Amino acid sequence: MTDIIFPRLALIGIGLIGASIALASRKAGTVGSIAISTRSPATLKRAEELGLGDAYFADPAEAVRDADCVIVCVPVGACGAVAEAIGPHLKPGCVVSDVGSVKAAVVRAMAPHLPAHVNFVPGHPIAGTEHSGPDAGFAELYQNRWCVLTPAPGVDPAAVDRLARLWRAMGANVEMMSAEHHDLVLAITSHLPHLIAYNIVGTASDLESGIRSEVLKFSASGFRDFTRIAASDPTMWRDIFLANKEAVLEMLGRFNEDLSTLTRAIRNGDGDTLFDLFTRTRAIRRSIVAIGQDTAEPDFGRRDHGRS
Ligand SMILES: NC(=O)C1=CN([C@@H]2O[C@H](COP(=O)(O)OP(=O)(O)OC[C@H]3O[C@@H](n4cnc5c(N)ncnc54)[C@H](O)[C@@H]3O)[C@@H](O)[C@H]2O)C=CC1
Numbered sequence: 047m048t049d050i051i052f053p054r055l056a057l058i059g060i061g062l063i064g065a066s067i068a069l070a071s072r073k074a075g076t077v078g079s080i081a082i083s084t085r086s087p088a089t090l091k092r093a094e095e096l097g098l099g100d101a102y103f104a105d106p107a108e109a110v111r112d113a114d115c116v117i118v119c120v121p122v123g124a125c126g127a128v129a130e131a132i133g134p135h136l137k138p139g140c141v142v143s144d145v146g147s148v149k150a151a152v153v154r155a156m157a158p159h160l161p162a163h164v165n166f167v168p169g170h171p172i173a174g175t176e177h178s179g180p181d182a183g184f185a186e187l188y189q190n191r192w193c194v195l196t197p198a199p200g201v202d203p204a205a206v207d208r209l210a211r212l213w214r215a216m217g218a219n220v221e222m223m224s225a226e227h228h229d230l231v232l233a234i235t236s237h238l239p240h241l242i243a244y245n246i247v248g249t250a251s252d253l254e255s256g257i258r259s260e261v262l263k264f265s266a267s268g269f270r271d272f273t274r275i276a277a278s279d280p281t282m283w284r285d286i287f288l289a290n291k292e293a294v295l296e297m298l299g300r301f302n303e304d305l306s307t308l309t310r311a312i313r314n315g316d317g318d319t320l321f322d323l324f325t326r327t328r329a330i331r332r333s334i335v336a337i338g339q340d341t342a343e344p345d346f347g348r349r350d351h352g353r354s
């Protein structure tokens with residue numbers, strides 16, 4: 047039996063991520079009570095039907111009033127407005143966090159609205175699915191997955207430690223880094239893959255109707271995997287690309303250069319270039335599978351695309 051880490055937890059936004067936190071922290075026995083607020087009355091009602099919390103509020107200010115920890119679980123474009131609404135009502139010493147897939151823009155949007163007497167510890171569980179809403183939540187979502195925390199220098203280490211313990215009790219491995227570093231890493235590991243999936247499914251759906259129906263009929267697992275990712279929530283992903291513009295454009299520039307190299311190799315019948323890349327990428331996949339969610343680094347091998 048784990049000790050209670052936060053007597054009163056408040057969750058603002060109760061979709062896939064918020065609902066999973068409610069279920070996982072309840073199961074771990076790390077929170078005393080859970081207050082829930084979300085923008086849509088229908089979603090709040092559904093959260094109550096699912097029994098995700100102990101108290102439900104239309105007004106986020108009411109939900110956070112006595113909270114020891116508040117986790118904002120809304121699309122990144124809404125985090126600033128939520129911080130503005132709850133800021134004046136936060137209890138001194140309260141730990142305020144979020145789960146947004148982008149960190150620097152969320153910090154810029156939230157921090158100005160938070161009083162000096164709270165501890166702001168931004169977070170991002172790198173775990174999710176293409177499903178959204180409170181019905182999509184499940185207690186095991188964070189098991190053996192990373193949760194990145196990006197506290198600013200000078201934030202009370204005891205507050206950071208409390209939040210890290212909450213995540214660990216939900217099964218996550220916790221890692222600290224700066225918000226800017228997080229955004230660069232996630233741009234290539236998460237944001238670009240989603241952009242590629244949205245794009246390839248869009249390209250396929252724009253094909254002339256004859257070919258398009260064949261694409262759907264014969265879609266092999268490669269294309270099917272892309273359609274799963276491309277089914278992810280449009281609001282959430284629009285906000286991510288708007289909020290992580292610089293890092294995504296940086297990674298997209300590199301990606302386009304490498305795609306040009308592959309395009310040239312195919313046009314020139316340069317099998318060696320194709321074979322060398324595919325051999326290297328296979329090794330990366332095997333090293334990732336071998337380490338699972340371990341802390342070891344995958345073997346990215348050596349490459350030279352003419353960059354210093
Ligand atoms: N879906 C995923 O796989 C992952 C999502 N995230 C991040 O978690 C956050 C939430 O994502 P999901 O739970 O998947 O989304 P969701 O769409 O399932 O839930 C979002 C919730 O926020 C509420 N909401 C929206 N705008 C609001 C506002 N202005 N005020 C109050 N509530 C508001 C909605 O009613 C809903 O309850 C996003 O910032 C996303 O970037 C992080 C890791 C994984």
Ligand SMILES: O=C(O)C(=O)Cc1ccc(O)cc1
Pocket residue numbers: 146147171172173174175176236275
């Ligand atoms: O469903 C998938 O494959 C995901 O990649 C889920 C996901 C989406 C957004 C995040 O910030 C983290 C994880």
